[in-house]
Amino acid sequence: MKLNNEQYNNMLLMISAHLELMKKTSGFVPTLENIKPAIERAITFSGIECDEDDKKKLLEEIEYREKITHILGDIIYDDYELRKWYFNETVEDNYFWERYYRYLKEQGSIDDKSINLLHEKTLPDIMNCLYNPKEEFDGKRLKRGLIIGDVQSGKTATYSGLICKAADAGYKVVILLAGITESLRQQTQERIDEGIVGYTIRKVNKQIREGRVGVGKDNKQRRASSFTTCVKDFVKGSNLISTTLSEHNSLVLFVVKKNVSVLTKLHDWLKNQNMDVRTNSINHPMLLIDDEADNASVNTKKDNTDPTKTNAIIRKICNLFQTANYVGFTATPFANVFIDPDSVDSMKNADLFPEHFIYTLPTPSSYIGADKIFHKDKEYYRNLRFITDIEEPDYTSYEYKEDSKENIDELNRGTFYYRHTKEWNGILPNSLKESIYCYYLANVVRDLRGHGTKPRSMLINMSRFVKVQCVIKEHVAKIQDNFIRTIKYNFDEDSSKNVRLSLYKELEQIWNKHFDNVTDISFTDVIKKKHLLGAVYDIETDIPKMEIIVVNGSSASKLDYKSNPSLRVIAIGGLALSRGLTLEGLLVSYFYRNTATFDVLMQMGRWFGYRPHYDDLFQIWISQASATWYREVAIAATELKTDIRKMFEQHLTPKDFGIKVRDYCDELQITANNKMRTAYELLMMESYYGNICDTPYLSVKAEHNKDNWEQVKSFVAHLFEGGYKFSFANINKYEDKDVYSDIDKSRYFADVPKELVVDFLANIKSSLVNMKFNRQNLIDFICDEETKGVDKWDIVFEGGDGQSFYDIPGLEMIRCPRRQVEEHDHVIQISSRRRILGLREGKFCLTQKEIELAEKRCRDVWEKEGSNVQGRNIPLKAYFEYLPYRKPVLIIMLIEPIEPENKEVNKKAIEYIESLNGNKMIAFAVGFPGLKETGKTKKYKVNKTYYQLNMLDEPDEIEDDEE
Structure with a gap:
C-alpha cells in the first residue's frame, strides 16, 4: 500500500x-x-x-x-591484483595523523562515524593507490588518479587526512594546487596550517601575525614546513631561496595557485636547487594534490604536443621527481573523463588522465546534495524559492541584436536581466529584498535555538562583473539600513503595538509564506523587537552585525572566520563564490546566473553540504530554468558515479571502460568545448523496435557466468512448468543427415509472457561493455506502457556444432555452439567480430512465408535506394525491421569455449576459460519487431574509449552455415 x-x-x-x-x-x-x-x-x-x-x-x-554513512567509496584500478602496502597498524609513527584525528574530533564539523570511516577505510584505500615511498626501484615513476567527491562535502578533510597519512608513511614533499584565485588559495592554506603544519602567518587588520594554530596548540615539536603562507604564494623571489628540500628534516608543503607564473617559479626552484645530477631527478617522494582538478588543469589545446601552459607545467613538476603521484580532487569530473587516455606530448609524458585509479568518496546520508533538492518528490525541494519577478528581454529581437547605444542605455537603466553589461545600474527585483528579509528571520530562529555564536551567511550571485556587484552591494546596504532603522526607532517592545506597521505586516506575510515548516519557533517569538534587532545589529558597538561584502579573487580576508568565528555576512560575488570558497552557515542563497556548462553550474551551488539543526531554514532562490538544469546535472552526476561503481564490480579499468555522460539538456553543455576535444555524441535508442542486440563481451568474473547458469536453469524450469509450446526454432530442412541431425537443432518456447522475460533480464549479469545490450534500458523499453507488440515472446535456446550438450534439465538434446575466446584489453570477448550472432538467428521462430516477406521488403528498400542487390546477404536485422508483427525473441546460448590461437597475447582469456571449470559460457540476444520506424533517443557525450569499444563501424556480417 x-x-x-x-x-x-x-x-x-x-x-x-x-x-x-x-x-x-x-x-x-x-x-x-x-x-x-x-x-x-x-x-x-x-x-x-x-x-x-x-x-x-x-x-x-x-x-x-x-547521520549514518551509507554510500561507501568505490575504486576502479588499472591493476586489480594490486599488492597492498599500506596498513594503519604497521605505520611506525602516526605523528601527523594522530594530531589531525584529534583535531577533527575536537574542532571539526564531521561526525565521529565519518571520521572513523575516513581513518579505517577511505584513506587506507587511497594510500594503497599511491606508490610505497620506501620501496626501492630503478628509474622514475608517476601515478595518476582522480578522486570524486560532492560539492561542499568535505573533500578538504579528505585530502588533509591523506597528506597526514602520506607524511607518516614517508612522503617528504606535498604540493597542493589550490584553485585559480588568491582567495581560494588563502582559504586552503589556512586549513592546511590548522590541520597539518600547526603554525600560521597571516594578515589581520593589515598587521602580519603568526603563531600556533589548530594541531599546533599541543605545543609539540613542528615537523612540517610550509614554503607558502596565508600572506604569500610561491611568488616573486621564492624561486631564489637558497635552501633545499634535503636541508629540512620535516615534511615540506607548498600550497600554490594554478597559475602559470607561480608554478613556473616552483618548477625552476625545484629543478635548480634539488635535482640529483646522478639520477637526473629529485630523490624525495612527492604527492601532488590538484584541488578542483577539472578547472585549469585539463589540456585544452587541440595539438597534444602543445598542451595548455598550466597543464604542461604541472606535468613538468611531476616529471622532476623519482617517485611522484598526481591525485586530482573534484566534485565535477565531467572534464576529466573526457581527457584522451592515449595522449602523449613531446616529453613522452601522458596527459593527466586518471590512468591508475578513480575513486568515488563515500557520501554521508546527512549530506544535502542536488539529488535531494531539485527533485519534486525529495525532502528539500520545499527549500526552493522560484524567482518569478525578473522579466528577460527578447534576446532574439532585432532591437536587442542591433546592440544600439540607445537600446543598451535603456537596458542598463532598466530592471535586472541575465545578459546585463558591466555598466548596468538599474532596478533590482523585489524578490531580492524578500530573500534578504528571509535571511534576517532565519537568523532570529537560529538565535532562539541557542546557536548565537554560530557563523551565518547569505550568498548573492547575480553577476560576474565587479562593478555590478558593487551596485548590488549598495542596494543591499540600503535595504539593511532601512530595516535596522525601522526596527530600532519604530518598533515597540510590546509586539502587539507593531501590528499596523508595514514592516511588521511584510515580515508576517513572509513568515507565513516561507517558514511554515518551522515548528519549534513561532512568529510571535520571532517578531519581538529585541530578537529582530539582536539578529542583525550589535547594540553595544552600535554597528550592524551583518557585514555586506563583495567577494572576488583578492578579497578572502573579508571572509575572516578565524578572527570572527560568529561572522554574519551577506556575500555578493561571482567567480570566487562559484568555486571552492566556503560560506559558513549558509542560510539563504539568491542565485540568478546564466551559465552554459554542468561543471560550472554545480560549483556555483555553494548551498550544497551539511545543515545541522537548520536544514528546515536554508533557502535557495533560483529561476525555474536553473532548477531544471540542476536537476539534469544531478541525474548525470549520479549516473556517472553508478557507472564507476559497476566498473568496479566487473573489475574494469579507467582505460577499459567507455564513459558516457547524459546530455539531454539543449541549453547546457557538459563542460567547456575545449575540454571535450575527444568527446563523441551518442544517440542511445530508448526504442529497440526492429533491432537485435547481443552480448559478445563477458564479465571477467567467472562467478557471474555461474550465476547466469543458475538463472537460465530456473527460467527453463518455469517455462516447462508453464506448459508453453516447445519445438524446433528453425523451419529449414536438412538434406545431409550425416552431418546434421535433429539433436543439433535449436529449440524454442512460444508465447511466453513479457513478465517472465523482464524478471529474467533483471536477474542475469551482463558485461557493461555490451552497451547495446543494456539490461535496464531493455527492461525500461519493454515495460513502457507506450511499447506495443511485446506481450508474448519466443524464447530460443540456440544449438550448434560443439562437442558437448546443454547441461540444463529438459534441454539435454541441444548441442552447444562453439566460439573462440579472445582478450580485448581486460575484457573477455567471444569471437573477433564483436558479436555472437550470424544471420540465421533472425529466422528463428518464423515461417517460410515470413522469412521470404522480410527478405523481399529488404531488397525492395535496397532497389529504391539504388543499391546493388545482386549477391548481397540479407542482414540479420532485416528479419526484425521488416516484420512489424513478429513476436520479440530472447535467445540464450550455452557456448563451448575454444582457446585462442595466439596464447601469448591472450593469457587472461585462457585463465578465464580455466576459471570456468568446464562450464559453458552464457550469452544472450534480444530482438524486437519493427513495429515503429522511430522511437525516443537519449543523448550522451562519450569519451574516446567508449567510442572505440562501441561506436566504430562493425565488420561486415558473415553468413553462418545453416544447421
Missing part, C-alpha cells in the same frame, strides 16, 4: 520513537548494518503496510536523521 503524506509522517514519528526506546532500554546504537532491520521491526509493530518505495524513503530519512 502506498502511504499518503500524513501516514508517511506518522510512520516516521513511530519509527523514531521506536529507535529512541531501543537506545534507552538496550543501548541500541544505529549503524549501517542494523538500521534496516530495526525499521522493518517498527513497521511490523505499527501494523501498517508499506510498499518497497515507501520503505526505501523511510530508510533514507532515518539514515539521514541518525
Whole structure:
C-alpha cells in the first residue's frame, strides 16, 4: 500500500520513537548494518503496510536523521591484483595523523562515524593507490588518479587526512594546487596550517601575525614546513631561496595557485636547487594534490604536443621527481573523463588522465546534495524559492541584436536581466529584498535555538562583473539600513503595538509564506523587537552585525572566520563564490546566473553540504530554468558515479571502460568545448523496435557466468512448468543427415509472457561493455506502457556444432555452439567480430512465408535506394525491421569455449576459460519487431574509449552455415 503524506509522517514519528526506546532500554546504537532491520521491526509493530518505495524513503530519512554513512567509496584500478602496502597498524609513527584525528574530533564539523570511516577505510584505500615511498626501484615513476567527491562535502578533510597519512608513511614533499584565485588559495592554506603544519602567518587588520594554530596548540615539536603562507604564494623571489628540500628534516608543503607564473617559479626552484645530477631527478617522494582538478588543469589545446601552459607545467613538476603521484580532487569530473587516455606530448609524458585509479568518496546520508533538492518528490525541494519577478528581454529581437547605444542605455537603466553589461545600474527585483528579509528571520530562529555564536551567511550571485556587484552591494546596504532603522526607532517592545506597521505586516506575510515548516519557533517569538534587532545589529558597538561584502579573487580576508568565528555576512560575488570558497552557515542563497556548462553550474551551488539543526531554514532562490538544469546535472552526476561503481564490480579499468555522460539538456553543455576535444555524441535508442542486440563481451568474473547458469536453469524450469509450446526454432530442412541431425537443432518456447522475460533480464549479469545490450534500458523499453507488440515472446535456446550438450534439465538434446575466446584489453570477448550472432538467428521462430516477406521488403528498400542487390546477404536485422508483427525473441546460448590461437597475447582469456571449470559460457540476444520506424533517443557525450569499444563501424556480417 502506498502511504499518503500524513501516514508517511506518522510512520516516521513511530519509527523514531521506536529507535529512541531501543537506545534507552538496550543501548541500541544505529549503524549501517542494523538500521534496516530495526525499521522493518517498527513497521511490523505499527501494523501498517508499506510498499518497497515507501520503505526505501523511510530508510533514507532515518539514515539521514541518525547521520549514518551509507554510500561507501568505490575504486576502479588499472591493476586489480594490486599488492597492498599500506596498513594503519604497521605505520611506525602516526605523528601527523594522530594530531589531525584529534583535531577533527575536537574542532571539526564531521561526525565521529565519518571520521572513523575516513581513518579505517577511505584513506587506507587511497594510500594503497599511491606508490610505497620506501620501496626501492630503478628509474622514475608517476601515478595518476582522480578522486570524486560532492560539492561542499568535505573533500578538504579528505585530502588533509591523506597528506597526514602520506607524511607518516614517508612522503617528504606535498604540493597542493589550490584553485585559480588568491582567495581560494588563502582559504586552503589556512586549513592546511590548522590541520597539518600547526603554525600560521597571516594578515589581520593589515598587521602580519603568526603563531600556533589548530594541531599546533599541543605545543609539540613542528615537523612540517610550509614554503607558502596565508600572506604569500610561491611568488616573486621564492624561486631564489637558497635552501633545499634535503636541508629540512620535516615534511615540506607548498600550497600554490594554478597559475602559470607561480608554478613556473616552483618548477625552476625545484629543478635548480634539488635535482640529483646522478639520477637526473629529485630523490624525495612527492604527492601532488590538484584541488578542483577539472578547472585549469585539463589540456585544452587541440595539438597534444602543445598542451595548455598550466597543464604542461604541472606535468613538468611531476616529471622532476623519482617517485611522484598526481591525485586530482573534484566534485565535477565531467572534464576529466573526457581527457584522451592515449595522449602523449613531446616529453613522452601522458596527459593527466586518471590512468591508475578513480575513486568515488563515500557520501554521508546527512549530506544535502542536488539529488535531494531539485527533485519534486525529495525532502528539500520545499527549500526552493522560484524567482518569478525578473522579466528577460527578447534576446532574439532585432532591437536587442542591433546592440544600439540607445537600446543598451535603456537596458542598463532598466530592471535586472541575465545578459546585463558591466555598466548596468538599474532596478533590482523585489524578490531580492524578500530573500534578504528571509535571511534576517532565519537568523532570529537560529538565535532562539541557542546557536548565537554560530557563523551565518547569505550568498548573492547575480553577476560576474565587479562593478555590478558593487551596485548590488549598495542596494543591499540600503535595504539593511532601512530595516535596522525601522526596527530600532519604530518598533515597540510590546509586539502587539507593531501590528499596523508595514514592516511588521511584510515580515508576517513572509513568515507565513516561507517558514511554515518551522515548528519549534513561532512568529510571535520571532517578531519581538529585541530578537529582530539582536539578529542583525550589535547594540553595544552600535554597528550592524551583518557585514555586506563583495567577494572576488583578492578579497578572502573579508571572509575572516578565524578572527570572527560568529561572522554574519551577506556575500555578493561571482567567480570566487562559484568555486571552492566556503560560506559558513549558509542560510539563504539568491542565485540568478546564466551559465552554459554542468561543471560550472554545480560549483556555483555553494548551498550544497551539511545543515545541522537548520536544514528546515536554508533557502535557495533560483529561476525555474536553473532548477531544471540542476536537476539534469544531478541525474548525470549520479549516473556517472553508478557507472564507476559497476566498473568496479566487473573489475574494469579507467582505460577499459567507455564513459558516457547524459546530455539531454539543449541549453547546457557538459563542460567547456575545449575540454571535450575527444568527446563523441551518442544517440542511445530508448526504442529497440526492429533491432537485435547481443552480448559478445563477458564479465571477467567467472562467478557471474555461474550465476547466469543458475538463472537460465530456473527460467527453463518455469517455462516447462508453464506448459508453453516447445519445438524446433528453425523451419529449414536438412538434406545431409550425416552431418546434421535433429539433436543439433535449436529449440524454442512460444508465447511466453513479457513478465517472465523482464524478471529474467533483471536477474542475469551482463558485461557493461555490451552497451547495446543494456539490461535496464531493455527492461525500461519493454515495460513502457507506450511499447506495443511485446506481450508474448519466443524464447530460443540456440544449438550448434560443439562437442558437448546443454547441461540444463529438459534441454539435454541441444548441442552447444562453439566460439573462440579472445582478450580485448581486460575484457573477455567471444569471437573477433564483436558479436555472437550470424544471420540465421533472425529466422528463428518464423515461417517460410515470413522469412521470404522480410527478405523481399529488404531488397525492395535496397532497389529504391539504388543499391546493388545482386549477391548481397540479407542482414540479420532485416528479419526484425521488416516484420512489424513478429513476436520479440530472447535467445540464450550455452557456448563451448575454444582457446585462442595466439596464447601469448591472450593469457587472461585462457585463465578465464580455466576459471570456468568446464562450464559453458552464457550469452544472450534480444530482438524486437519493427513495429515503429522511430522511437525516443537519449543523448550522451562519450569519451574516446567508449567510442572505440562501441561506436566504430562493425565488420561486415558473415553468413553462418545453416544447421
